[in-house]
Amino acid sequence: MIRMPRPAIALVLFAGLLPVACGTVNTTSTRSAPSEDSVATNAQINDLFTEIFLHVRGVRKFPTRSGVLQAQVDVANDGFNTRGFSYLFTWQDERGNPILGPMHVWKTARVAAGGSITISSVAPGPEATDFSIQVRRAEN
């Protein structure tokens, strides 16, 4: 039986996890109850590397001057390099159904190492009551 040193095992595990981690998405949602029309889960961590270095520090939701809701999410970078990421806000109506349209687009942001930024989204209309956000590591 071949015995591998611990650092080697860690390296093999790390190399094995890399292809799994690439291109996946983390999701954080303000809604705890599932949609009335579908069965859904609302917290998924598929990319551990993004979760380790980039993580959501705070989530706020409040009405704007017009009365429609605005979401603000603080994203912190605990890594040692500036990190870029893409994010997609999806607003949901009272019944938990997503509201799609021209405002439902992927955007990008960068966070300096050790810093944090606030990304935000305004709901497309007064029918929006909740939101979810998907965060994905940048390609480069």
Add this chain to the structure above:
Amino acid sequence: MTRTIASLSLAATLLSLPACASKATYIETGGTDSIVSVGEVDIQDLQRAASGMLESLIALGTLQNAPHQPARLRIERVVNDTSSAFDVGELTYRMREQLVNSGQATVLTAYGANAESPEAQERLKQEAFRRGETSVESLEPDFFLTGKITQLKRSAGRTRQTTYTFRLTLTDSRTGQEAWTKVVDVTKQGQKNAVGF
């Protein structure tokens, strides 16, 4: 024997190479698999600009204060002052889709090749006047939408950077005053175009 095996392995490797080539496929429009061009406006840039404009307009509630509900918009000239060739309708139609279909605004259109043009709407008014109709008031807008898209290009060594600035303004037709304005910047940097972001 060894040489035969090596030759077969090499042949198998060469045969498998075409399978690795990138095949044409469908992607989500503006999604994270899109091409990112350093010196051109991409579809995701237009989507982000339209989304940023809409967020500002909806949050401030400017359209809610219009005398008519839904607010009447007339889309005037939006100038593309960049070296990138694209139709500014890609920006304004995305905004119209959200505002009109959600009942927050209506865009005044007449008919013809350019239904939004003031000339087409003036002709409609004249024809209504000739028929003795007085409903031409329905063609008077609450706001005029105008705008401009500009660019700033810079480089350092082989790295190029372009900032595209999208500016839109709503002017109150009764007062002539600016009722809403918004600037959305999109900055891209790199040495060459890339797939995905």
